[in-house]
Amino acid sequence: MTGELRRSDLRLLGVWTRAGLRTFMRTPRAAFFTFVFPAVLLLFIDATASGHVTGAGGRVEAAQYFTPSLSIFGLAFGCYTSLVFSIPRARERGILKRVRGTPVQPSVYLGSLVAVGLLGGIGSVLVLVALGVAKFGVHLYPALLPAALVTLLAGGLCLSALGLAVSSFVNNAETAPVVANITLLPLMFISGVFAPLHGAPAWLHSLAGFFPLRHLVDAFSIAFSPHTTGSGFATGDLAVLAVWTLAGAAVAVRRFRWDPGEAASGGRDRQPRVGAPAR
């Protein structure tokens, strides 16, 4: 799927990323969910949460927990949901097929989609953190900022890889929002995005611990905790994210389809698969 790459591909990645950002900014729904919605949630949750909460980084003031946890909400919308929404739509419209017929390398095109998601997602996190600092007295700890940035990048890449993988299972653009929400929202609830998991039963901890989102929320909130010592890299959580990133990328490489016509037949684009109808 990657093929040979040239230096000019880097420039092309920039050209397509810029066009993708334009598209993103001109699609009000995507911009709203990524930038405005997390901020509104922070306002509401901070108004209802009382005093202190206990998260992965220990007992902290509510805003000090919810600012990083809701940041992951924005990051997930930018990196994961937007891909699960837009790839099946682009496939159904024939955009993917058109791109496939040009010299744009698949990795350059998909890379531009991921870059747009990362920029949108990380941008939304910056907006939310700025809001938290300005309005809710959230403290930033300079020693922890490198860990926060690395976690954000690792989490964004992981969510993007999973978005690419999941989008390859969506044959019909109309079902894409359902798939995106059904896979993401329950995970958000059990991963401490809207409320810390402190005090939840052990089985819920185990269930949430299997999926990457919990580890992303934990790693990011540790980078905002006054109790964190050292550089704040949650290596165990980051390792889980890396595993999910590789798994998502592997599925995406195997299953990604460009042609709307092939969607119904389960992606036998180039070579016949075992069990495919006789050809």
Added chain:
Amino acid sequence: MLSQVSDAPVIDVRGLRKSYDGLEAVRGVDLQVREGEIVAVLGPNGAGKTTMLEILEGHRARDTGQVVVLGFDPERSPRAMRERIGIVPQETAVEPVLTVAETVELYAAAYPHPRPAEEVIALLDLEEQRDVRVSSLSGGQQRRLDLAIGIAGDPELIFLDEPTTGFDPSARRRSWELIRGLGSAGKTIVLTTHYMEEAQRIADRVVVIANGRVVADSTPATLSAEGPALIQYRLGGELMTVESEAPQEDLLELLLWADRHDVQLRGLTVSQRSLEDVYLELTRAEAP
């Protein structure tokens, strides 16, 4: 027209077959296209035109047969091939929120020697729409944008799948001029169409496909020159029609007869059958 003739055909297809779930869409097609040729592929819906085109473009894998496009096997869809071809698919497929100029520039950027975007936009009469979003274009304007994207990379081989569907007559004629102009500039063009006049006006060669097979392959003129001519005239108010296998001899005889009897043949015409007549006959004969 063939300015730089090279020996190897630009497209060389032999014994091409492709089926979907047991149904054969393409059943043994042979086709050679030389550099600078404009070839129109005609055929009823479902005849296998688009399948064949998509195999040539590298979008679809074939079952059997040999296919060479610009020296490449399109099934591997090598980048070096994609840099030299332009594809205008049947349906508009671009981001609706980008403008015309943004879209043309975006697609042109991928080619090693693209045409200037402004030049392409002007060629397709889209200057007034250059800053208009694609979603606000009319159907014909969107189709012209498709053409603009197809030629933005200055490709030497261009595939056009029903390029003028939805055009008004004047836009269609301008597109014909554009396509003929590309042909004169040495580009090789393969197009599908349902408009016989389009094939007749712009194509050097017409290939008729029915039921997955090539049932005719020749120049539009030769194709419609096959079969009897029609001689028509009015005699005493009555329209006379003569089907003639040897129009020259028959006409001479008719004129001599009229002269001898001092008869006026009003509205005298001699015509070949139209391409459409021939096409309908060919595709009817092949119907299952």
